Amino acid sequence: MSFPEKVRLFANSAKVVFVSYVKAELLRSKGFFLGLISMATWLAILMLPMTLFRNPETPASIISTYAFVGIAIFQAYSVSTWDWGWELRDSLFRGVLENVIISGSSIFVMYVGIIPMTISWLALSLSITYLMLSALIAPPIIQVTNPALFLLGLFSLMIVLFAYAMILGSTLIASGTSGAVVEFVSWILPIATGGITPLTNLPPTMRLIALLTPFSYPAELFRYSLGLTTLILPEEIMTAVSTAYPTAFLALGYLYFKKQLHKLLKEGVKTVSLW
Amino acid sequence: MRVLQLIKSETLLVYGELLRRKQVLLTYIAYPYIMTFFIIFVGSSVGSLENFEAKVGVNPFLFFIAASFNFLVILGIVDDVLWSPIYDDNIGTLPYVLSSTTPWFLRLLVIPIPRLALTMILGFTSLIPIFTYFEGLEGLLTSSLIMGLGGLAGLLLSTFAILLACSISMLMGESWRLLNIVRPLMMILLGIYYPRVLMPLAVRIISYLLPSSHVVDLMLYTLVSERMPEVLRALTWLGAGTALAVAYGPLSYNSTKSLETKKLREGIKT
Numbered sequence: 207m208s209f210p211e212k213v214r215l216f217a218n219s220a221k222v223v224f225v226s227y228v229k230a231e232l233l234r235s236k237g238f239f240l241g242l243i244s245m246a247t248w249l250a251i252l253m254l255p256m257t258l259f260r261n262p263e264t265p266a267s268i269i270s271t272y273a274f275v276g277i278a279i280f281q282a283y284s285v286s287t288w289d290w291g292w293e294l295r296d297s298l299f300r301g302v303l304e305n306v307i308i309s310g311s312s313i314f315v316m317y318v319g320i321i322p323m324t325i326s327w328l329a330l331s332l333s334i335t336y337l338m339l340s341a342l343i344a345p346p347i348i349q350v351t352n353p354a355l356f357l358l359g360l361f362s363l364m365i366v367l368f369a370y371a372m373i374l375g376s377t378l379i380a381s382g383t384s385g386a387v388v389e390f391v392s393w394i395l396p397i398a399t400g401g402i403t404p405l406t407n408l409p410p411t412m413r414l415i416a417l418l419t420p421f422s423y424p425a426e427l428f429r430y431s432l433g434l435t436t437l438i439l440p441e442e443i444m445t446a447v448s449t450a451y452p453t454a455f456l457a458l459g460y461l462y463f464k465k466q467l468h469k470l471l472k473e474g475v476k477t478v479s480l481w
Numbered sequence: 482m483r484v485l486q487l488i489k490s491e492t493l494l495v496y497g498e499l500l501r502r503k504q505v506l507l508t509y510i511a512y513p514y515i516m517t518f519f520i521i522f523v524g525s526s527v528g529s530l531e532n533f534e535a536k537v538g539v540n541p542f543l544f545f546i547a548a549s550f551n552f553l554v555i556l557g558i559v560d561d562v563l564w565s566p567i568y569d570d571n572i573g574t575l576p577y578v579l580s581s582t583t584p585w586f587l588r589l590l591v592i593p594i595p596r597l598a599l600t601m602i603l604g605f606t607s608l609i610p611i612f613t614y615f616e617g618l619e620g621l622l623t624s625s626l627i628m629g630l631g632g633l634a635g636l637l638l639s640t641f642a643i644l645l646a647c648s649i650s651m652l653m654g655e656s657w658r659l660l661n662i663v664r665p666l667m668m669i670l671l672g673i674y675y676p677r678v679l680m681p682l683a684v685r686i687i688s689y690l691l692p693s694s695h696v697v698d699l700m701l702y703t704l705v706s707e708r709m710p711e712v713l714r715a716l717t718w719l720g721a722g723t724a725l726a727v728a729y730g731p732l733s734y735n736s737t738k739s740l741e742t743k744k745l746r747e748g749i750k751t
Contacts, residue, residue, distance in 0.1 A: 240658035247665040254675035255520050255545070258536050259528030272527040390508045393515045402519075403526040 216318070219311055223319025246334045249277065250342070257343055266344035274346035275434060276402040277335050279425050281328060282367060283401060287392040289324045290317060290371030295378040303379070313467070351433040355441075358448055359427030365452040366420050369459030370395075376466035380473075401425045404435035413438070420455040423448040487588065492595035509557070509599075513549035513607035520545050520674070537676065538705045543620075546611045547704060548673045551631050554600050555671070555693060556664075558593045558635030559642040563664065565589055566650040566740065567657045575749050579741060586643070586737040593639045597632050604628035623703065630700045634671075634693040637722045640729035641692055647736035651743060671697050692725035 207215075253273060260269050297303040297316065306313055339346055350356045378388065396402050400416035405426055408416060416422040427448050429435045437444050499506050521541055524533065533541045561568075569575040578585060608627055612620030645663060649656045669675065670688045677688050677698060688694045699718040703710055710718075 240662060244658065244661040244665065247662055247669070251665055251669055251674055252520060252523075254669070255548075256524045256527055258675075258679075259524035259530070259533045259541075261528050261532050264528065269527045273523065276523050276526070390511060390515070393519060397519060397522055402523055407526050 216315060219315040220318035223316050224322055227323045245331055246338055250338060253342060267347050270339045270343040271346040274339055275429055278332055279401045280396045281331055283396045285324050285328055286367035286371045289320060291374035294375035298379050350431060352431040355427050356431035359424045359431055362448045362452040363424035365456050366424055369456040372459040372463040376463040380466040380470045404429055405438050420451040487591045488594050491591055495595050510606045512553055513546055516549040517545040543615055546607055547627050550603055550607050551673050554603055554631040555635045557599045558596045559638045562589055562592045562642040563646045563660060566646050585741055586734050589643045593636055600628055600632035627700055630696050634696040637692040637726040640726050640733045643733035644729055644736050647740040651740045673697055676701055692722045695722035
């Protein structure tokens with residue numbers, strides 16, 4: 207098969223995945239919308255107590271903006287964990303993955319099909335978060351002070367999260383790790399890697415740990431470009447590291463993914479339980 | 482005798498599963514800490530611990546570990562009641578449940594009882610260490626009281642949970658998604674993480690209708706006042722919670738019967 211034919215086949219398969227998700231989640235059931243309302247309600251549980259920490263002199267909109275950015279990054283991590291990483295385990299459980307493997311098609315077909323859904327989901331959930339924060343605290347003020355760094359932060363965040371999803375997903379299909387552990391990781395990771403709080407607010411040891419991971423750099427650039435924090439490293443170094451580290455992490459994620467897939471094909475599936 | 486057998490089998494089922502899947506048990510134990518640190522972390526990045534203490538009147542670590550404990554204990558006790566009709570329907574065991582000689586209502590009512598022991602597990606691993614660290618021997622007593630009240634709050638919610646689960650299954654399609662909206666809403670209304678006293682009046686009125694919200698209020702009072710509640714005050718709150726739980730009894734029984742009749746009339750869709 208020639209390369210253009212391969213590309214066409216890949217694109218067609220991804221389109222089929224996308225259409226099936228749209229039909230299943232948006233048209234056939236009301237799952238998408240009910241899921242968003244559910245998420246907004248869960249978020250309210252966490253957001254309401256945060257208002258109790260507010261300094262009476264600090265404008266409510268500033269508190270709201272910090273909370274919005276923290277939740278936005280947390281949701282991005284969440285998408286990566288559940289829509290991308292967990293999806294592999296879910297498709298294994300539903301018998302979809304074995305069909306993808308047998309068909310000779312790339313597993314990434316599923317990702318390419320899911321990504322537009324994921325982005326729509328993320329955009330909508332952020333809109334709901336914005337509305338919730340506006341109703342509960344005050345409307346967040348989103349002002350991009352440095353568009354170039356904002357885009358770099360966004361792009362490197364996507365790369366890092368995609369690499370993380372590959373590592374998590376391939377571990378999940380090749381080992382018997384339970385969903386409860388994944389849930390645990392999905393909470394700890396954004397906290398420990400400086401995803402939720404500016405690095406300057408972290409205790410020194412945690413800051414160092416966060417800086418050793420590729421996750422902290424995009425999140426910090428993101429906050430800096432929105433004027434919410436100062437950088438703890440010079441801007442040039444942050445820019446260079448935010449480009450190089452996520453790229454290296456992606457390469458590592460891809461190699462690990464290939465290795466785990468090979469292990470799965472050689473040794474078989476470790477667990478058939480979803481959770 | 483039948484009830485004891487039911488409790489025994491439910492206990493074996495719950496703890497067999499919990500001990501077999503140690504990762505789940507460990508995660509459950511870790512959760513109060515994760516929730517506490519998550520909220521305190523984000524909260525202190527948008528404000529400060531001192532502001533919290535000035536506004537609520539209690540150390541945020543104590544408040545949030547107690548709140549997270551309550552959250553998990555109440556969910557741990559009643560969550561399987563909420564999911565039971567949907568879960569049995571999905572995995573195909575509902576025909577067996579309905580054709581069994583044991584009334585469905587009784588089976589649902591028994592579900593929370595073995596799970597009460599979770600209160601002890603979670604209390605010993607989360608409340609006692611944190612409270613003892615901050616308050617010494619007095620903290621040990623407070624945490625023991627909170628453990629008892631947490632278990633009671635979960636138990637008192639049982640009849641309401643049956644009513645909710647059966648009504649949702651009865652009235653709506655896509656009921657598991659709807660349940661996923663109602664569950665967090667119920668937890669907000671209980672005033673666990675955000676005290677009821679700070680809620681708008683309309684929301685507070687709905688909150689008064691939930692049996693466990695009164696027990697949660699008593700618990701918050703104990704935390705904030707840093708002493709044992711007066712007998713009359715405690716009895717009023719506990720009485721209100723118990724009365725509501727009993728009042729929901731006939732309603733939840735009727736909702737189970739209605740759902741049963743509906744399933745028998747329409748058949749079980751797989």
